[in-house]
Amino acid sequence: MTGPHVEKFIVPIGPQHPALKEPAHFEFSVDGETVTSASVRFGYVHRGLEKGAENRNWAQALYLLERVCGICSHAHSTVYALGVERLAGVSAPPRAQAIRQILLELERIHSHMLWVGVAAHEAGYDTLFMYSWRDRETVMDILESFTGNRVNYSANVLGGVKYDLGPAQADSILSGLDYLEKRLHYYLNVVNNDESFLGRTRGVGTMTTEEAENLGAIGPVVRASGVHRDLRVDAPYLMYADFPVTMITATAGDLQARFVVRIQELFESTRNIRALVEHLPEGELSVRFPRKVRAGETVSRIEAPRGGLFYFIKSDGSENPFRVKVRTPSLRNFMSVIVGVVGHQLADVPMILAGIDPCFSCNDRTVIVHREGSDGSAPPSESDSRKDSSSWSKP
Amino acid sequence: MSDVPAGLPKAWTKMLEGLKTWSRIYSPWAIHFNSGSCNGCDIEILATLTPRYDVERFGIKLQGSPRHADVLICTGPVTLQARDRLKRVYDQMPDPKFVIAVGSCATSGGVFQGCYNVVGGIDQVIPVNAFIPGCPPRPEAIIDGVVKLLRSLQVKKVTEKTG
Amino acid sequence: MTTETLLEEAVQLIGDKAGGQSVPEPGRIDLTVEPARLLECVNALTTAHWGYLSAITGLDLGPQDGHLEALYHFCQKAAVLTLRVSLPRDGAVVPSVCGLIPSATLFERELMEMFGIVCEGTPDPRRLFLSDDWPQGVYPLRKDFIVPVPANRPEKGTAE
Numbered sequence: 001m002t003g004p005h006v007e008k009f010i011v012p013i014g015p016q017h018p019a020l021k022e023p024a025h026f027e028f029s030v031d032g033e034t035v036t037s038a039s040v041r042f043g044y045v046h047r048g049l050e051k052g053a054e055n056r057n058w059a060q061a062l063y064l065l066e067r068v069c070g071i072c073s074h075a076h077s078t079v080y081a082l083g084v085e086r087l088a089g090v091s092a093p094p095r096a097q098a099i100r101q102i103l104l105e106l107e108r109i110h111s112h113m114l115w116v117g118v119a120a121h122e123a124g125y126d127t128l129f130m131y132s133w134r135d136r137e138t139v140m141d142i143l144e145s146f147t148g149n150r151v152n153y154s155a156n157v158l159g160g161v162k163y164d165l166g167p168a169q170a171d172s173i174l175s176g177l178d179y180l181e182k183r184l185h186y187y188l189n190v191v192n193n194d195e196s197f198l199g200r201t202r203g204v205g206t207m208t209t210e211e212a213e214n215l216g217a218i219g220p221v222v223r224a225s226g227v228h229r230d231l232r233v234d235a236p237y238l239m240y241a242d243f244p245v246t247m248i249t250a251t252a253g254d255l256q257a258r259f260v261v262r263i264q265e266l267f268e269s270t271r272n273i274r275a276l277v278e279h280l281p282e283g284e285l286s287v288r289f290p291r292k293v294r295a296g297e298t299v300s301r302i303e304a305p306r307g308g309l310f311y312f313i314k315s316d317g318s319e320n321p322f323r324v325k326v327r328t329p330s331l332r333n334f335m336s337v338i339v340g341v342v343g344h345q346l347a348d349v350p351m352i353l354a355g356i357d358p359c360f361s362c363n364d365r366t367v368i369v370h371r372e373g374s375d376g377s378a379p380p381s382e383s384d385s386r387k388d389s390s391s392w393s394k395p
Numbered sequence: 396m397s398d399v400p401a402g403l404p405k406a407w408t409k410m411l412e413g414l415k416t417w418s419r420i421y422s423p424w425a426i427h428f429n430s431g432s433c434n435g436c437d438i439e440i441l442a443t444l445t446p447r448y449d450v451e452r453f454g455i456k457l458q459g460s461p462r463h464a465d466v467l468i469c470t471g472p473v474t475l476q477a478r479d480r481l482k483r484v485y486d487q488m489p490d491p492k493f494v495i496a497v498g499s500c501a502t503s504g505g506v507f508q509g510c511y512n513v514v515g516g517i518d519q520v521i522p523v524n525a526f527i528p529g530c531p532p533r534p535e536a537i538i539d540g541v542v543k544l545l546r547s548l549q550v551k552k553v554t555e556k557t558g
Numbered sequence: 559m560t561t562e563t564l565l566e567e568a569v570q571l572i573g574d575k576a577g578g579q580s581v582p583e584p585g586r587i588d589l590t591v592e593p594a595r596l597l598e599c600v601n602a603l604t605t606a607h608w609g610y611l612s613a614i615t616g617l618d619l620g621p622q623d624g625h626l627e628a629l630y631h632f633c634q635k636a637a638v639l640t641l642r643v644s645l646p647r648d649g650a651v652v653p654s655v656c657g658l659i660p661s662a663t664l665f666e667r668e669l670m671e672m673f674g675i676v677c678e679g680t681p682d683p684r685r686l687f688l689s690d691d692w693p694q695g696v697y698p699l700r701k702d703f704i705v706p707v708p709a710n711r712p713e714k715g716t717a718e
Contacts, residue, residue, distance in 0.1 A: 039682055040664070043476050045431045046687040048510035050672075051698055051705060055509070064506050070435025070531065086583070114438070133445035140442075151435040151531050215661055216610035235585070235636030297582050299631065299638050301612075312615045312629070327613035335661035476689045511698055511705045512688075 033346050038338040053324040058084055058293055059158055061321055068326060070151050071114065074100075074107045075304035077156045080324070082237060083300030083313045084158055088293045094239070094281040096160035101238040102173075102276050103147070103155055104302070105269040109180065110139040111305035112220075112262040115357045116187060119259070125197065128190065135183045142176045145169055160286025170277050177270045184266055191259040201256040205352035207340055208253055215336035219307020219329050221356045224261040225253035231303035243275050258355045292319050306330055306357050330358050422454040423545060426464035426488075430481050430517065432471030436498035436531040440468060448534045455541060461487040466541070467521075472500035472507045473514040485521045493524045493544060497537060502526045561585050564637040568608050572599040576641070586638045593643055593652050600630070600641070600655050609634030611655070614665040616673040618647075618701045626650050626700075628675055645675060654680035672699040 029037045049068060053061040062084075066077040078100050085092060092100070113136040120128035140150045147153035147163050155161050165173075190197055207217070212225035222229055230247045232240045245268045250257035295317040301310050307329030314323040333356040341352055403411070429437055443450040444457060458464070461484045473481060485494070496517040499505035504515030517523055527540035559567075565587050569579065575598050576589035591599050603609065609632040617627040630641040643652055654677040655662050666677040667686035674697040677683075685692070697703060 039684075041684065041686065043685070043687045043689055044474060045429075045433075045471075046474060046476070046512050047431060047472065047507045048512040048698060048705070049507075051703075052507065052510040055705060067433045067435070067506055067530075070433040070438055073433070073435070130446055133442065134447060137442075137445070137447050150533065151439065213607075213610075216612075216659075299583075299586060299640075301633070301638075308612070308633075310613045310631070310633075312613065312631070314617065323615075323617055325613065325615040331664060332612070335664045338663075339661045475692075509705065511703075 028341070028346065028349065030346050035341050035344055035346055035349065038341050040334060040338055050324055050326060053321050055320065057291075057319045058321060059289075061324065062156065062158060063154070065324070065326070066152055066154060066156075068328070071111050072107060072304045072306065072309075073152045074103050074155060075302060075309055076326070077154070078104060078238075079300045079302045079304075079309050079311050080313070081156045081158055082302070083298045083311050084293060084315075084321075085289075086300070087296050087298050087313060087315050088158075088290055090159055090287060090289055092160045093284045093287060095164075095283040096285050097238045098243075098276050098280050099161045099163070099165060099285075100156065101240065101243065102165070102273050103143075103153060104238070105273050105276075106139055106143055106146075108269050108305045109266050110136055110143070111357075112266055113139065115262065116259065119354050119357075124200075128187075128197075131183075132187065135180065138176045138179055142173050145172050157286055157289070159289035160284070162285070164285055165277065165280060170280075173277055174274065177274060181267070181270055184263055184270075188260070188263045191256065191263060198256060201259060202252075202254060204255040205344070205348045205355050206252070206254045207336075207352075209251070211340055212253065212336075215340050216332060217307075217336035217340075217356070218332050219303075219305075219357075220261045220265065221258055221333060222307070223247065223249045224257035226251045229308075231301055231308050235301065237302055239276065243272055243279075245269070245272050255352075255355050258357075262357075292317060293321075304329055307333060330356070334358065422456065423465040423541075424456050424458055424463050425466040425468050425541075426459065426461050426484070427457060428467060428469045428481060428484055430469060430471035430477040430501070431474035431513070432498065432500055436470040436501070436529075439531045439534050440470070440497060440537060443534045443537055448538060450534075450538055450541075453538070453542060461485075462489065464488050465492060466544070467492065467494045468497055468541070469494060469517050470497045470501050471517075472504045472510075473517060473520055474512050475514065476512075478514055478520055481517070481520050493548075494521055495525045495527060495540060495544060496523045497527045497532060497540070499528055499530045502528050505530060559635070561636045564608075564634050565639065567606075568603065568632070568634070568637070568639045571602045571606055571608060575599050575602070585636050586640065588640045588642055591641045591643050593645065596630075596641065596643055597653050597655065597658065600658050603632055603639075604658050608632065609637070609639065611659050611662055611665070612638075614662070614669055616669045616675060616699060618673060618699065620701050621647075626673055626675060628652055628669060628673075630655070650675040651678055652676070653678050656681055671697070673697050674700065 027039045028035050049064060052064055056064060062077060062080060065080050066073045068076045113132050117129040117132035117136070120132065143153055144150050146165065146169055147155050155163055207225045209226040212222045212227045218229060226249055228247055228249060232245050233247045236244070248261050248264045248268060250261050293315045295315050297312070297314045299310070299312055301308055309329055310327040312325035313321060316322040337352060337356060341349055344352065427440060442448060467485060467488060469481070471477065494517065496502055500507060501517045504513055507513045508515050514520060525540050525544045527537055529536055569587060572589065573579065575595050576591050578590040580588045582588055612631045612633040615629040615631065617629065619625045619627065624647055626645045626647055628643045628645060632639045645652065652675060654666055656666065657679070663680060663682050664686060666680045667682060667684065669675050670677055670683065671685045671688050
């Protein structure tokens with residue numbers, strides 16, 4: 001009897017070109033078409049940030065940590081700033097908090113639209129990819145007029161923000177949101193009603209409520225399975241207590257539900273941004289921040305676009321952080337995938353992985369499959385595996 | 396098209412060289428490689444394919460295999476794990492080949508200079524023809540850098556760096 | 559349920575198995591736990607479905623102090639419960655919690671490679687982020703690992 005035969009296929013997720021040849025980092029063992037075990041190996045983007053933060057002062061570490069991820073950089077910067085401010089006993093002024101929240105929600109919009117485009121691309125809908133990225137440019141324009149950069153806005157300083165919202169910017173934000181809301185209605189219609197889209201997403205990669213709870217998954221993917229978990233509601237920070245968002249959940253727990261939840265969340269985001277812009281508190285943009293932060297430990301958590309972002313920050317009273325521990329939502333969700341995927345069909349795996357909206361800064365995309373008792377036929381070529389990907393996702 | 400065969404009449408050699416240059420300038424095939432970046436630059440590179448910037452109207456085609464590529468568009472500060480792969484991708488590209496380093500990290504390591512798992516700049520590993528700084532550079536800047544490289548091919552200012 | 563109530567609930571579940579208790583900031587409770595009693599505590603929390611394991615933080619308190627710490631953070635709504643396990647620098651061993659929380663494997667792998675803490679019984683002891691040719695026995699997040707300063711870079715120019 002032949003031993004386990006190793007096949008390689010490339011999981012079609014991410015804006016990186018799918019033919020990028022990277023070494024194996026996800027490994028699945030299958031029996032027939034059913035996954036029996038899964039493991040993962042990262043490291044490709046490991047830069048040594050946590051150590052780097054210890055060798056920089058508190059302000060320099062802010063610029064470093066912003067660049068953990070280019071898609072959710074403001075989330076990282078904010079969760080760090082909030083934690084360090086709490087340690088130092090400093091509170092950013094209300095206007096700064098509101099501006100931080102506006103940027104967080106704008107980031108959520110750009111991030112979810114990016115994902116919609118990329119997931120659509122991987123399901124074969126390049127038109128939807130082009131449409132959603134074209135519309136996403138509206139958000140990029142808003143971010144650029146507000147902060148001067150499309151990505152890595154660097155809006156935070158320890159103690160507040162750098163950029164103010166004037167009347168001209170407020171107008172451009174509001175008119176940009178008008179346009180976006182129209183487009184979001186269009187996308188919601190597609191994900192709810194387009195027959196061929198539904199054929200590829202309904203019933204695919206389903207995770208039940210119980211599975212989602214037990215696996216400790218977080219973010220839109222767990223809300224799509226009916227679990228009520230959203231830090232903006234559970235543990236409000238910034239101005240979420242006064243300007244709340246409604247938690248969006250779905251019950252189907254399949255890939256379609258993940259699309260729907262993300263798009264509906266964006267309606268909440270636009271509503272939230274409007275309310276903040278129209279009722280922006282007056283006052284300063286920042287307060288003085290000490291060079292040395294008094295000793296202590298803090299846990300800082302916010303709801304990034306992919307789920308709860310967790311920072312543990314420890315100070316020993318000096319100018320440099322003693323320890324900054326970063327736990328990204330994608331890491332937590334990968335863990336839920338490698339456990340939860342066991343028992344599912346191999347064909348569902350690419351879509352399950354895409355469904356958690358993995359942040360590429362901590363994942364690779366090549367998969368090795370161990371197939372018991374196979375006849376050792378050649379692994380699928382890249383074009384073959386992409387051809388198969390459309391049939392994999394049929395229910 | 397690799398080297399023009401030797402022993403041809405001079406007029407033919409000149410014509411074939413011209414054809415080679417023309418096809419490289421007017422429809423370069425590019426491959427994109429991420430050596431450990433935060434994806435900020437990669438998102439902006441991908442944005443160049445989308446309707447607002449539409450880099451394909453310049454004839455630049457982003458495709459998958461190093462063996463068909465004229466240009467390597469590279470991001471990231473080069474993590475230790477990525478270093479060998481980067482070298483391998485570069486070696487697989489046929490001559491003549493050109494490398495564009497996109498972003499501050501690709502230029503010098505960016506904010507990650509000095510971090511323990513980072514080499515710090517693409518030019519520490521392979522020769523680079525053009526640097527596009529920024530964190531990340533705008534899609535227009537990326538297109539500008541690529542077009543400048545192509546135009547310099549036209550005036551033969553670029554020395555083709557072979558491996 | 560308020561955050562305070564949630565935290566009281568957690569303390570009731572495992573307070574008797576833990577040592578010291580402290581409140582580092584509102585909404586958080588830290589409980590000191592002996593390595594031998596870690597699994598009992600985690601079992602009590604998971605059986606009662608109190609929260610989920612959000613992260614495992616490794617801490618090196620410095621060569622003078624001589625101790626490492628492993629912090630297990632459980633989150634339920636706004637409440638954060640942290641189990642603190644103090645370990646010696648040499649021979650730091652904790653039992654793996656993967657038997658109770660299978661998805662903890664990635665957290666444990668990171669803890670092991672960065673701090674040299676052994677999670678006994680963990681199903682996958684491979685490195686997670688560090689490459690295979692990173693030297694054995696070198697733990698980057700320990701305080702005695704000094705990041706090497708890059709040698710002076712040679713003069714580099716763009717293509718002529």
